[in-house]
Each structure stands twice: as structure tokens, then as C-alpha cells.
Amino acid sequence: MTLHPLAERALALFKKLASIRPDLRLVAAALAAMGILHICATLAAPMLMGRSAFDRLSPILPLNSVVVLPPITPENQPLPFLTPDVRYAMCRYDTAQAPVGLSVQLPGKGWSVALHTPEGDNVYAATGEDERITSLRLRILPSDERFMGLTPESLGVADTSEKPQVVRSARGIIVLRAPDRGHAYVPFTEAGLRQFTCTPEKPR
Amino acid sequence: MQFVLHRAKKKLQAIILRISDWAIFVGLVLIGGLGSSYYMLSAGNSLTTLKVGPWSTWKHEGRVDADPYTRAHFARSGTLNLTTDIANTYQASRDSDGLRLHSSCEYEISGETLDARWWSITALDDQGRLIANPSSRYTFTSDTVAISPDGTFTVTLARDARPGNWLPTAGAGRLTLAMTLLESDAAIAGDTEAEAATIVLPVIKRVACR
Known part of the structure; x- marks a missing residue:
């Protein structure tokens, strides 16, 4: 079965991404940092955003x-x-x-x-x-x-x-x-x- | 000399690789953290907002015990809203088919007399500004709207004059409709999606576009 060239490229990219083994500690750190930033940004928004x-x-x-x-x-x-x-x-x-x-x-x-x-x-x-x-x-x-x-x-x-x-x-x-x-x-x-x-x- | 240059080049490449890893990490954290916060403040989710057809409202607006997303949303918008203990302010920026409201189109907002002590529908642009028009028409309330003998009403949003309850949209571009329901049992009780299903709000139907 032949695939469309674009589908072939997408499949190759997917395989390449699947082959990357992410550092789980780094992923956990990124998620934790995202969560902290999310909370800080939300709580600080009323003070930072424009005029009430x-x-x-x-x-x-x-x-x-x-x-x-x-x-x-x-x-x-x-x-x-x-x-x-x-x-x-x-x-x-x-x-x-x-x-x-x-x-x-x-x-x-x-x-x-x-x-x-x-x-x-x-x-x-x-x-x-x-x-x-x-x-x-x-x-x-x-x-x-x-x-x-x-x-x-x-x-x-x-x-x-x-x-x-x-x-x-x-x-x-x-x-x-x-x-x-x-x-x-x-x-x-x-x-x-x-x-x-x-x-x-x-x-x- | 060439060996020293080669080593320096290798060292530089290693530093750039490490910095780029950190840049990607910081970039992802910034996009994920700030982006998710921005989304929650702008659109909300089922915990903070209630959607009834094309209409949506913030469940805890104006309340002393409001959640941080609701507080931040209204601080950002700079509006002065009544507490949901006595009123609900719904907004719609799309019609009932999910298409963006725009002044180049004509719409019919139709429904039965709303289950509220008093209500109003106002046409605004997407920044919450009133739309200037020669007839100075901006809003209809339960006292000023013409209701049919069968208890239904239809408000027409259009650029040019229409018979009946006409709200001019001029050349405002993107539109937002604001609807306030004062002391509506259904609206105030509607805190969950199941309760939202019992709330009946007007349908916004696109009639024609230029």
C-alpha cells in the first residue's frame, strides 16, 4: 500500500517523535512550573490588568x-x-x-x-x-x-x-x-x- | 592552533545546545502556564461559566465568594456587574449555529417571555461599546419590547430599519449581545449543566448576510 507523500512525511515525523525518550523528571518539572505560573498569573491578574x-x-x-x-x-x-x-x-x-x-x-x-x-x-x-x-x-x-x-x-x-x-x-x-x-x-x-x-x- | 579552535567550537556547540534546551523548557512553561491562565480568564470552563445555547454567563460574578478566575475575568473587563444572587448577565458572540455575530448579517432573536422579573437585551460591539445609530436604539427590555399575543417575541438585529423590535447594528463589525435577567429562578439555580438544560433563553438565528 502506498501512502500520500504528505502522509509518509507525517508518519516519519511521528516515528521520530515516538523514538525520543523524554526525561520524565524534566517533564514533571515543566508541568509543575506551568502549574505554578498558571496560579501566579491568575491570582496576580486583578492587580496587573488595566483599570477596574x-x-x-x-x-x-x-x-x-x-x-x-x-x-x-x-x-x-x-x-x-x-x-x-x-x-x-x-x-x-x-x-x-x-x-x-x-x-x-x-x-x-x-x-x-x-x-x-x-x-x-x-x-x-x-x-x-x-x-x-x-x-x-x-x-x-x-x-x-x-x-x-x-x-x-x-x-x-x-x-x-x-x-x-x-x-x-x-x-x-x-x-x-x-x-x-x-x-x-x-x-x-x-x-x-x-x-x-x-x-x-x-x-x- | 587548529586543534584549539576545534575544541572551542565543540565547547560552544555544547553550550548552545544546553541553552537551547533551557530556552525550549522555559518557552514551553511560559506558553503552557500563561496560555492556560489566559484561556481560563477569557473563556472559562464548566466550573466557572454556564452555557445555554449561544449564551454564556459567569456563575459567580459579583459574588464575595467568587473564584479567582471569575475575579480576574471581571477585573480585566472593567465592568460593574450585579451579583448572581439577584441577576444573571448572559453574553452571546455567536448565533445558535455557532457562527460569529457580525453587523454584515441580519439576525432574529426569538423566544418566549423569559422567566424573570425583568430582563433586557442589548446589542454592543465586541469590545462592549454601544453601537451609534441615528435612531438611538440600543436595547429592549421586558417593558419596552413588543410581545406577540402568543407570548413570544422577536428582536431583529440588522443594519437597516426593520418592522417590530429592531436593534440597529450599523457597521460595528463583530457583535456581542448582552442579556440581563433580574431575579430569574431558573437562571440563579442554573449552576450545573443539568440545571442549565432547564433554562430557556432566546434563539439567535441568522437570516441573511450581505
Whole structure:
């Protein structure tokens, strides 16, 4: 049986490769080195690769105050894959000086609020319910142990205020998302976004 | 003199052989280690991503307990994603036949009303940028898409205007579709391939190409 010249050459190359007896210790060392490099590259990637969403948004978001972003368009798209299916209100928070208080209303389905850390983790997220207004009050505290002032009880005053939920996070971005429901709903959407507040709390 | 030269030549050849062996070793290690890491960050595998037809999503995006591949993927992309506890963001860069989405072709994205509290479909280029178009249409949501009386919907991706739910693709080149499902029971539960089989997402059909 005669083979095609190309097949003959491939067969000869295969035989030649099969005749090589690799040093198994070298192969094992190469695989181990590949594994170590793979792990190091994967773990180092978040620090080495470009600018994160937090880095990109920080210049346009003043600290501890809410910015209602204009509708997302090709000319005004601060992040890749930031889609115009929702309108955004954002607050860059930092609890280094004082806890940050957050008050927000989610007036229907499709609305959501999420706290994103600089690494992109959502430390808190909530969504709106159908035909119901969900009011949320959050108190963002630093994640480390630190004295943040006396409680009203320790000052001899009964605290009758409603307690907000507590979330621990040093810094990040709070994003309120309001769904695009068409032109007729724009005033309703913008009013909902403007109700979002994010302010540092004064020490007692 | 000739003998000395011959010995020097032999010694040089031995050194070059040894260096080339090491160069091959280091080269293979670099290609294998960095290449496999790059692949896992870009495409993921069944441990990190969930594929439903042409759509894929990262199972642990935005989560505090996300795996290192997911973290590195989103650090690289520079996006701000919601946690999979409340939402799933699917992307598709190929049609249901596995062919690359391109603005020179027309596509129909069709399906039944999705099992989610709220959903959206957005057309972007392959870098995640919106596609500029005179009609300023970029996205359809469960509130803005026109749904047929039988509960199905069809979104058309095309350069030129089409009746119904038309998303213009202009001359963007390669396309990516992003679909967000908010509070979809199926999407959030879909952590394994068996669960993925129960998730129904729209079909992307190529209609024609120029």
C-alpha cells in the first residue's frame, strides 16, 4: 500500500517523535512550573490588568455624594458593557472618616441597589418588588474594628429611631439601577433616582 | 592552533545546545502556564461559566465568594456587574449555529417571555461599546419590547430599519449581545449543566448576510 507523500512525511515525523525518550523528571518539572505560573498569573491578574470599574468611575464620582448619570449613549458610556437598559445613580463611598448613611427607595420591579467593592464584589444587593415601594436605610461601617463614637444609650439617651441595616465595607461604589420603561416614564424614573441619598454620618 | 579552535567550537556547540534546551523548557512553561491562565480568564470552563445555547454567563460574578478566575475575568473587563444572587448577565458572540455575530448579517432573536422579573437585551460591539445609530436604539427590555399575543417575541438585529423590535447594528463589525435577567429562578439555580438544560433563553438565528 502506498501512502500520500504528505502522509509518509507525517508518519516519519511521528516515528521520530515516538523514538525520543523524554526525561520524565524534566517533564514533571515543566508541568509543575506551568502549574505554578498558571496560579501566579491568575491570582496576580486583578492587580496587573488595566483599570477596574472602580478606578474608571472614581474621577467622575465625588466622595460620599450621589451622582445621577445621564442616559447611557455611545458618546457617554463610562464602562464597557454598561448598558442603557437602566438609568444609573452612583455614590462613591469611603468610611475612613465616618460611617456612611444610605437611604433609597425601590419603587417597582427592575429597580435594584448594590454595593460594589473596588474589587467588584457585591457586599449588598436588593431589588424592587412588583407594585410596591421598598424603602431601604443602610449604615455602611468600616470593616476593621474602630471607635466610631458613642451610642445614644451610652450617653443616657433612649434611641427611638428606626435602626438601619448595617453593612461593613471600607470603600466602594453604591449603584442604584432604574429600569428603562420608555419615554413616558422618564420623569418617574428620574424622581426615583433623585430620592437616593448617601451622606457621611456625623460623630455623636 | 587548529586543534584549539576545534575544541572551542565543540565547547560552544555544547553550550548552545544546553541553552537551547533551557530556552525550549522555559518557552514551553511560559506558553503552557500563561496560555492556560489566559484561556481560563477569557473563556472559562464548566466550573466557572454556564452555557445555554449561544449564551454564556459567569456563575459567580459579583459574588464575595467568587473564584479567582471569575475575579480576574471581571477585573480585566472593567465592568460593574450585579451579583448572581439577584441577576444573571448572559453574553452571546455567536448565533445558535455557532457562527460569529457580525453587523454584515441580519439576525432574529426569538423566544418566549423569559422567566424573570425583568430582563433586557442589548446589542454592543465586541469590545462592549454601544453601537451609534441615528435612531438611538440600543436595547429592549421586558417593558419596552413588543410581545406577540402568543407570548413570544422577536428582536431583529440588522443594519437597516426593520418592522417590530429592531436593534440597529450599523457597521460595528463583530457583535456581542448582552442579556440581563433580574431575579430569574431558573437562571440563579442554573449552576450545573443539568440545571442549565432547564433554562430557556432566546434563539439567535441568522437570516441573511450581505
